[in-house]
Amino acid sequence: MVIELMKEGDAGPEIKKLQQKLKKAGFNPGALDGEFGPATEAALLAFQRSSGLLADGIAGPRTLVSLDLLAAKDLPSIVDKVTPLMVSRMFPFTQTDPIKKNLPAVLGALKEADLDDKSMVLMALATIRAESEGFVPIQEFKSRFNTSPGGHPYDLYDNRSDLGNRGRPDGESFCGRGFIQLTGRSNYERIGKKIGLGNGLVDDPGKANDPAIASKILAAFLKAKEMDIREDLLEDNLRAARRAVNGGSHGLDRFTDAYRRGQAAIPDA
Numbered sequence: 309m310v311i312e313l314m315k316e317g318d319a320g321p322e323i324k325k326l327q328q329k330l331k332k333a334g335f336n337p338g339a340l341d342g343e344f345g346p347a348t349e350a351a352l353l354a355f356q357r358s359s360g361l362l363a364d365g366i367a368g369p370r371t372l373v374s375l376d377l378l379a380a381k382d383l384p385s386i387v388d389k390v391t392p393l394m395v396s397r398m399f400p401f402t403q404t405d406p407i408k409k410n411l412p413a414v415l416g417a418l419k420e421a422d423l424d425d426k427s428m429v430l431m432a433l434a435t436i437r438a439e440s441e442g443f444v445p446i447q448e449f450k451s452r453f454n455t456s457p458g459g460h461p462y463d464l465y466d467n468r469s470d471l472g473n474r475g476r477p478d479g480e481s482f483c484g485r486g487f488i489q490l491t492g493r494s495n496y497e498r499i500g501k502k503i504g505l506g507n508g509l510v511d512d513p514g515k516a517n518d519p520a521i522a523s524k525i526l527a528a529f530l531k532a533k534e535m536d537i538r539e540d541l542l543e544d545n546l547r548a549a550r551r552a553v554n555g556g557s558h559g560l561d562r563f564t565d566a567y568r569r570g571q572a573a574i575p576d577a
Contacts, residue, residue, distance in 0.1 A: 313366055313367065313368050314326055314344060314366065314367035315344060315349075315365070315366045315367070316344050316345065316346070316348070316349045316365065317344060318344040319342055319343045319344065320342055321342060323342045323343065323344045323348070324340055324341070324342035325377060326344075326348070326352075326367055326375070326377065327340045327341075327342070327348055327351075328340055329375040329376065329377060330348070330351045330352060330355055330375070331351075333355055333375065335351040335352070335354050335355045335358075336351055337350075337351040337352070338351075349365045352365055352366075352367060352371070353365050355371075355374075355375070356371060359371075359374050360535065361374060362535065362538045362539065362542065363539075364542055369382075369383050369384055370383065384425065384577035385419060385424040385425070385577065386424060386425060386426045386429050386574065386575075386576075386577045387415040387416075387418060387419050387424045387429065389574070389575055389577070390411070390415060390429060390574055392404060392407045392408045392411055394570075394573040394574050395407050395411055395433060395443075395570075395573075397569050397570075397572075397573040398433055398434070398437060398566040398567075398569045398570045398573060399437055399441065399443060399566065400569075401441065402441055402442055402443050403442075406442060406443040406444045407443045409519070410443055410444065410445075410519045410523070411443075413519050413520045413522075413523040414432065414433070414436070414487070414523045414526065415429070416523065417520075417523035417524045417526065417527040418432055418523075418527050418530075420524075420527065421527040421528065421530070421531045422531075423527060423530055423531060423534070425577060426574060426576055426577060427538065427541045428530065428534070428537070428538070429570075429574070430566075430567050430570040430571065430574065431530060431537055431541065431549060431567070432526055432527070432530055433566060433570060434562075434563045434564075434566040434567040434570065435487070435488060435526065435530070435550075435553055435563065436487045436488075436526070437559075437562045437563060437565075437566035438550065438554070438558070438559030438560070438562045438563035438566070439487060439488055439489050439554075439559060440486075440487050440489070441562060444519075445485065445486045445487050445516070445517040445518070445519055445522035446485070446486075446517065447483060447484070447485050447517060448462075448483045448484030448485065448489055448491070450462065454479070454483065460476070460480070461479075461480050461483075462479035462480040462483045463476070463479055464479065465478065465479030465480075465482070465483060465491070465492070466478055466479035467479075468492065470492075471491060471492025471493060471494060471495065472492050472493040472494025472495070472497065473492060473493050474493065478493050481493075481513050482495075482496050482513055485513065485514070485516035485517050485522075486516040486517060486521075486522035486525050486526065487522045487523065487525070487526045488522075488525060488526045488529050488553070490509075490516050490525055490529070493510065496509040496510050496513055496516070497509070497510050499525050499528050499529065502528045502532075503521070503524040503525060503528050505521070509521075529553065530553070533552045533553060536552045537549050537552050537553070540552060546560075546563065546564050546567055547560060550563045550564075
């Protein structure tokens with residue numbers, strides 16, 4: 309099924325249906341004339357903001373679903389088109405075996421979280437490249453940023469109240485793990501509940517390195533930042549998109565390289 313996007317400058321009976329739906333929803337597009345002009349765009353932007361959609365002024369699949377102009381089952385998904393070979397082009401220094409092994413879990417988690425369009429799949433895969441380039445969930449390495457000279461492992465995390473840590477051994481227990489380097493007691497608790505594990509991640513933090521669980525953690529973390537990320541990607545601001553996840557620019561070079569490679573390697577839905 310081919311879904312046509314509707315944007316300013318378009319005209320025809322489908323635009324008139326769009327205008328009618330907008331007006332019925334309480335967002336007046338002006339004349340119901342079948343012409344997508346500035347008034348229709350303004351009404352559409354207002355509807356998108358009201359509905360928690362990406363406010364780009366384009367009636368794409370998710371906007372059409374929200375206006376009952378498209379069935380949810382017809383939303384395009386890219387995950388069935390993504391192959392290990394395509395992803396290996398995004399990970400030029402990574403062996404193919406872990407990609408083949410772990411890619412299905414990653415794509416499945418993204419689809420379950422309704423993050424299966426091309427931009428969010430690229431975001432997820434590029435994030436993995438930046439955080440755990442081997443395409444295997446890993447535990448954070450000890451460094452001067454988490455372990456003091458002569459201190460026990462991850463002692464600089466022990467009393468990080470901003471991470472919800474309560475003193476030793478929280479630093480080591482809740483150090484970075486997974487595809488996305490989930491860090492801190494509060495994040496383990498919050499994300500664990502979101503993915504249906506209750507207190508499972510707090511009671512057994514090592515579960516964050518299980519590929520299936522790590523994939524769900526990645527999807528949940530991206531879902532929580534979805535609108536900020538989509539707006540950044542719409543503007544092609546990869547630095548800001550990376551910051552939305554990482555809080556800084558760590559791994560930005562790998563993230564950007566993977567995202568650009570993926571744009572070329574993965575087809576559009």
